Amino acid sequence: MSSGRLLDNRLTGTSVLHYVFRTPAASPMSIGDLVVVDDQQNRARFFARITGIGHDEQSCTGDSLDDTSLVISAYPIGCIGVDGVFRRPRIMPSRYSPVRTLAPEDITYLNRFMGEIEVGLVVSGQQPIPELPVRIPAKVLSQHMGVFATTGMGKSNYMKVFCASSISARLFGLLIIDPHGEYAAGMSSDYESRGLLHHHDADTGLSVFSIQNENVRTELDMKQLLISHDDMDITDLTLLFDLLPSEREVMNLLTPFPGHDIIDFFMNEDVESLPSHVKTTAHIGDHQDIAQRVRSANPDALRVVQRQIQTLVDISSAFLHKTTSSIPDIIEDLLANKVVLIDIPRMSEVAELFLLSVISRAVLHKYKNIVQSGRAGEDEPHRVLLTIEEAQRVLSMESEKTGIFRQIAMEGRKFGVGLCAVTQQPKNIDPRVLAQMNTFVIMGLADRQDRETIASSAKHDLRVLDLEIQTLDRGDAIISTIGIPFPVSCHVHRYEDYIE
Numbered sequence: 001m002s003s004g005r006l007l008d009n010r011l012t013g014t015s016v017l018h019y020v021f022r023t024p025a026a027s028p029m030s031i032g033d034l035v036v037v038d039d040q041q042n043r044a045r046f047f048a049r050i051t052g053i054g055h056d057e058q059s060c061t062g063d064s065l066d067d068t069s070l071v072i073s074a075y076p077i078g079c080i081g082v083d084g085v086f087r088r089p090r091i092m093p094s095r096y097s098p099v100r101t102l103a104p105e106d107i108t109y110l111n112r113f114m115g116e117i118e119v120g121l122v123v124s125g126q127q128p129i130p131e132l133p134v135r136i137p138a139k140v141l142s143q144h145m146g147v148f149a150t151t152g153m154g155k156s157n158y159m160k161v162f163c164a165s166s167i168s169a170r171l172f173g174l175l176i177i178d179p180h181g182e183y184a185a186g187m188s189s190d191y192e193s194r195g196l197l198h199h200h201d202a203d204t205g206l207s208v209f210s211i212q213n214e215n216v217r218t219e220l221d222m223k224q225l226l227i228s229h230d231d232m233d234i235t236d237l238t239l240l241f242d243l244l245p246s247e248r249e250v251m252n253l254l255t256p257f258p259g260h261d262i263i264d265f266f267m268n269e270d271v272e273s274l275p276s277h278v279k280t281t282a283h284i285g286d287h288q289d290i291a292q293r294v295r296s297a298n299p300d301a302l303r304v305v306q307r308q309i310q311t312l313v314d315i316s317s318a319f320l321h322k323t324t325s326s327i328p329d330i331i332e333d334l335l336a337n338k339v340v341l342i343d344i345p346r347m348s349e350v351a352e353l354f355l356l357s358v359i360s361r362a363v364l365h366k367y368k369n370i371v372q373s374g375r376a377g378e379d380e381p382h383r384v385l386l387t388i389e390e391a392q393r394v395l396s397m398e399s400e401k402t403g404i405f406r407q408i409a410m411e412g413r414k415f416g417v418g419l420c421a422v423t424q425q426p427k428n429i430d431p432r433v434l435a436q437m438n439t440f441v442i443m444g445l446a447d448r449q450d451r452e453t454i455a456s457s458a459k460h461d462l463r464v465l466d467l468e469i470q471t472l473d474r475g476d477a478i479i480s481t482i483g484i485p486f487p488v489s490c491h492v493h494r495y496e497d498y499i500e
């Protein structure tokens with residue numbers, strides 16, 4: 001039937017989800033190898049992944065190692081019946097069906113499940129299959145992607161490869177904020193390192209907004225990043241600072257006012273001079289309305305909020321502007337399905353989160369508007385993916401800290417707005433948010449609780465892959481997405497090689 005290498009002709013599987021067969025001890029088998037069971041009786045082909053390897057004690061005569069066999073356990077990932085349709089395996093292959101390695105026609109068949117966003121090669125055991133690239137279907141990406149990686153396992157490389165394929169495919173907008181200055185031009189400490197600006201389609205598919213000086217921006221073809229006072233929403237404070245209930249009350253009192261009035265008020269007026277509700281003197285500043293509104297607030301809380309706004313303005317001075325904003329241009333580029341890189345080297349975490357919150361809010365508002373006003377038309381709906389690094393900062397169980405991001409996780413997909421949440425600690429992400437994610441990229445997780453969290457939220461059964469996940473090397477990933485009917489072992493391309 002096919003020309004894969006025959007491993008054994010004695011499948012003795014014990015259940016629909018557990019196959020067992022034997023192979024000579026010298027066979028180069030490894031965990032994660034893909035094998036095919038040809039069930040000639042039912043004219044069906046079953047694909048399975050090796051999940052366990054052990055010595056066969058029964059076959060061991062004790063004289064020579066060559067006499068022994070290996071007992072291989074495998075987990076089925078799907079089967080093709082006479083109608084040629086790939087289904088989850090609900091039947092057992094016939095006893096003693098032959099088991100073999102993948103043949104070229106199997107690889108061609110598996111290729112049809114792949115989408116458009118290439119990130120690496122499918123790995124069978126330890127061998128990447130050059131003819132079988134892993135391509136995540138673009139249409140599932142607005143249903144949120146989680147990238148889970150222990151430090152040093154190749155997360156930045158994965159994100160760059162993902163961006164590179166997104167630049168080429170132009171099927172959705174992708175926002176990525178880089179506070180470390182490694183994505184635009186590569187790492188300055190490594191002369192071999194390349195950035196997104198080196199991509200051959202960068203001039204059409206990439207747009208970089210930067211806080212770097214004009215000379216650098218001109219040289220690297222980057223736009224200036226500006227955020228206006230009105231882009232700020234007072235509720236951003238909850239994300240950036242730990243607020244006491246009294247400070248939260250001040251924030252709530254200020255919600256009706258535009259950012260420029262709030263910033264002007266707190267930067268230029270002395271809250272000490274505000275008329276309290278026991279004083280009868282009138283306030284003589286420019287913002288009578290704000291003064292009236294907050295006069296009953298706790299004075300200590302008011303002072304703290306003033307300090308927080310002053311801090312925010314201070315640390316955002318590299319991009320905060322009274323009136324000018326890059327946000328309309330950023331959204332225009334995202335709607336044109338470009339990768340938008342926000343390059344903010346050496347910025348603080350508060351500034352990064354502030355930017356992310358401001359841009360995410362504007363994006364959700366715009367995309368929601370397009371859908372609700374019916375302007376999406378007959379064409380493909382607009383889709384955008386917003387990347388959050390260290391996502392546990394804003395998607396934890398502490399709901400008051402999650403702001404706009406929880407809203408996007410819960411309702412964004414209706415409007416084509418997805419999150420790409422990158423984290424080393426999936427156990428610290430709200431399980432309700434994890435449950436919304438339909439694509440998981442798992443790159444080595446040493447912590448058992450992290451792996452259990454992932455396994456309980458993934459759309460495929462990943463528990464059987466626990467051993468494989470524990471033994472992932474740098475650059476390897478298990479990708480589980482609703483766009484592909486089985487979890488895929490992947491070796492991620494090295495970015496510098498991929499864009500060659």
Ligand SMILES: Nc1ncnc2c1ncn2[C@@H]1O[C@H](COP(=O)(O)OP(=O)(O)OP(=O)(O)O)[C@@H](O)[C@H]1O
Pocket residue numbers: 149150151152153154155156157158474475476491492493494495
């Ligand atoms: N798929 C891959 N193929 C080859 N080399 C890789 C691959 N992925 C990562 N590397 C290399 O491994 C090193 C670490 O990768 P990377 O910076 O992406 O890890 P990281 O998980 O982002 O680390 P950190 O958490 O410290 O930022 C880099 O030198 C990178 O070039």
